[in-house]
Amino acid sequence: MKRTFRIGLTTILLLSLTLGIAFAQNDNKVKGQQDSMTTVIKIEGLIAKTTSELPDSDRAAFARQLPDLIKQADKSDISNELIDKIATLLSDREDVIRLYAAVTLGNIGPNAVRAVPALERALKEAQNFSNSPKDAFGTGLYSSDAIVPALERIQNLKPGTLHYLLDLMVTPVKSN
Numbered sequence: 001m002k003r004t005f006r007i008g009l010t011t012i013l014l015l016s017l018t019l020g021i022a023f024a025q026n027d028n029k030v031k032g033q034q035d036s037m038t039t040v041i042k043i044e045g046l047i048a049k050t051t052s053e054l055p056d057s058d059r060a061a062f063a064r065q066l067p068d069l070i071k072q073a074d075k076s077d078i079s080n081e082l083i084d085k086i087a088t089l090l091s092d093r094e095d096v097i098r099l100y101a102a103v104t105l106g107n108i109g110p111n112a113v114r115a116v117p118a119l120e121r122a123l124k125e126a127q128n129f130s131n132s133p134k135d136a137f138g139t140g141l142y143s144s145d146a147i148v149p150a151l152e153r154i155q156n157l158k159p160g161t162l163h164y165l166l167d168l169m170v171t172p173v174k175s176n
Contacts, residue, residue: 036074040082043069047085056094063089063100070107078108087115090122090143098122098143106150113154123147 046069049062066086070078086108089101102119105112126144152158 036072036077039069039073040077040079043073043082044085047089050089050092050097059092060094060096060100063097066100067103067107070104075108075111078111080114083108083112083115086112087118090115090118090147095126095143098126099141099146102143102146102150106146106153109153110156116151116154119147119151119154123151 043066046062046065050059050066052059054062070086083105086101086104089104090098092098092101102122105115105119123144126142126147
């Protein structure tokens with residue numbers, strides 16, 4: 001009888017411990033999902049502020065936060081609608097906002113494949129300010145500097161592949 005009681009008690013303790021670990025893991029998973037959804041809501045808020053009628057410097061400050069925030073979101077929480085909202089920033093009047101939109105889409109990676117046409121349009125429309133000493137917001141970068149790497153990340157291309165192909169397209173061929 002004592003042996004049965006001891007085995008029963010041990011079994012109950014192991015079962016309790018196992019269930020406790022399972023519940024803790026489930027709680028952590030739920031908390032992670034909640035954190036990710038909170039991040040997505042923050043991103044949507046930043047996009048709304050970026051597309052508002054605020055001064056361009058304020059809009060750029062909001063857009064600057066998008067690339068880091070998108071990294072914190074679970075990829076499964078990033079909807080096609082959110083990707084489309086980010087892609088609309090690629091047609092903003094300010095080049096620095098287009099730059100941050102491209103970096104954000106690149107940080108999403110292959111899940112942002114639906115934004116490739118918008119990125120390609122933005123690249124075609126990008127004005128090359130590289131002859132200027134610096135851009136309007138002093139980043140030293142232009143949207144075209146971010147669009148090409150974003151396209152590479154989204155399409156799983158080796159970094160530098162598109163730059164190489166673009167250089168081939170614009171470099172005149174020397175004839176003998």
